[in-house]
Amino acid sequence: MKRRVSVVECPGGPLLVRGADEVVSADGSVAAVERSVVAVCRCGRSDRLPWCDDSHKDRAKRKKKRAQES
Amino acid sequence: MIRLPEPCGPLSEGVVRALRARPDGPHAVAEPRAMGDVEYPLTDRDFQLALWMLYELHYGGFEDVPPEVEWDPLLIVSRAALERTLEHAVRRLVGPVSVPDGDITRALVKLTTASGPSEVARFLHRRATRAEFCSYLRERAVYHLRESDPQSFVLPRISGAAKTALAELQNDEYGAGEPSRQHQLLFAQALTSLGMTTDLTSYVEEAEGATLASVNVMSLFALNRRLRGAAMGHLAAFEATSSIPCDRILRGARRLRLPEEVAAYYDEHVEADAIHEQLAIRGICARLAEDEPDLTDDIMLGALACLAVDGLAGDVLLQGWQADRAERTSREAG
Numbered sequence: 492m493k494r495r496v497s498v499v500e501c502p503g504g505p506l507l508v509r510g511a512d513e514v515v516s517a518d519g520s521v522a523a524v525e526r527s528v529v530a531v532c533r534c535g536r537s538d539r540l541p542w543c544d545d546s547h548k549d550r551a552k553r554k555k556k557r558a559q560e561s
Numbered sequence: 562m563i564r565l566p567e568p569c570g571p572l573s574e575g576v577v578r579a580l581r582a583r584p585d586g587p588h589a590v591a592e593p594r595a596m597g598d599v600e601y602p603l604t605d606r607d608f609q610l611a612l613w614m615l616y617e618l619h620y621g622g623f624e625d626v627p628p629e630v631e632w633d634p635l636l637i638v639s640r641a642a643l644e645r646t647l648e649h650a651v652r653r654l655v656g657p658v659s660v661p662d663g664d665i666t667r668a669l670v671k672l673t674t675a676s677g678p679s680e681v682a683r684f685l686h687r688r689a690t691r692a693e694f695c696s697y698l699r700e701r702a703v704y705h706l707r708e709s710d711p712q713s714f715v716l717p718r719i720s721g722a723a724k725t726a727l728a729e730l731q732n733d734e735y736g737a738g739e740p741s742r743q744h745q746l747l748f749a750q751a752l753t754s755l756g757m758t759t760d761l762t763s764y765v766e767e768a769e770g771a772t773l774a775s776v777n778v779m780s781l782f783a784l785n786r787r788l789r790g791a792a793m794g795h796l797a798a799f800e801a802t803s804s805i806p807c808d809r810i811l812r813g814a815r816r817l818r819l820p821e822e823v824a825a826y827y828d829e830h831v832e833a834d835a836i837h838e839q840l841a842i843r844g845i846c847a848r849l850a851e852d853e854p855d856l857t858d859d860i861m862l863g864a865l866a867c868l869a870v871d872g873l874a875g876d877v878l879l880q881g882w883q884a885d886r887a888e889r890t891s892r893e894a895g
């Protein structure tokens with residue numbers, strides 16, 4: 492059976508990915524997918540990249556990040 | 562199977578007596594304390610313990626209690642009376658429920674983003690002593706040793722995409738095909754690593770009324786089909802306010818150099834609950850509201866109830882730690 496890979500967008504949050512084997516980051520590091528569905532961070536604030544750790548909701552972190560960027 | 566807990570008042574005594582009655586005899590909960598006497602059901606240990614035992618008949622049951630008792634009509638009557646009081650108290654605590662434009666996704670996201678890491682998580686992160694951290698685990702054991710079981714009762718009560726999403730979420734809670742990865746077991750291992758028992762009854766006997774209430778509310782919602790919307794809203798709020806606090810608690814465990822098993826439980830939940838939050842809000846609740854728009858307000862009710870009741874249980878714990886610290890200081894000074 493061909494396995495389907497799907498990506499679901501969560502506005503303001505991560506991408507839900509099903510059926511993938513690994514996530515390759517920009518620096519070339521490879522994270523193995525070990526659950527049937529994973530949340531891939533899109534905001535870049537996670538302490539556990541490439542996975543979402545809900546930091547996209549963390550007010551203090553959002554502020555810190557903005558300060559760093561400016 | 563677990564042993565029956567020690568009762569702590571007339572209602573829980575009534576239940577224990579009824580459960581111990583002859584298997585073929587009547588099982589009415591004798592002389593329940595007049596419900597009018599239960600002033601604050603959400604923090605009333607006797608009330609919550611009585612209801613917890615009646616609910617437990619639908620989960621693992623008790624040693625020495627015949628299994629037929631689960632559907633004993635007289636006990637169901639008693640359970641319904643306690644449930645009415647609990648539901649009333651929860652609705653009163655929550656207040657009026659509204660979902661602007663019927664947009665449940667937006668309402669749930671807004672509700673669960675506003676609440677940062679709880680006071681309890683902050684305390685465990687930076688201030689708790691080892692003993693205080695362990696007392697937190699003891700309270701939470703009442704739920705985590707049975708983690709996710711209430712919501713499994715909802716599976717046959719919903720359908721379509723919401724059902725698939727709930728099954729997917731539950732699968733992750735139950736180890737995603739790997740029995741040793743069940744979250745209940747991860748928590749039990751954390752307790753064992755600290756030399757603590759995994760006997761649920763021992764924790765129930767020590768738990769605060771509000772802690773028992775936080776678990777009973779899940780059973781109330783999950784075991785009454787009419788409240789399935791509330792059960793799923795509760796799940797969504799729980800998952801969506803878990804990842805960030807679990808990260809704080811994880812740091813607390815590391816600060817106190819607790820065994821790796823303790824850290825492992827919270828570590829797993831930072832990642833897992835960031836996923837479960839999306840599954841619960843977008844996969845379950847949004848689709849359920851689409852299929853059954855009449856459930857929209859109930860979904861919100863469940864979410865608000867989760868935050869309010871768990872918040873109450875957290876406040877009780879914090880007050881307890883503060884009182885213990887004050888007492889210790891005054892004893893040392895005096």
Ligand code: FES
Nearest residue numbers: 532533543546547
């Ligand atoms: S998307 Fe959730 S932490 Fe980045």
Ligand SMILES: [Fe+2]
Nearest residue numbers: 708734744830
């Ligand atoms: Fe879990």
Ligand SMILES: [Fe+2]
Nearest residue numbers: 800833834837
């Ligand atoms: Fe979860």
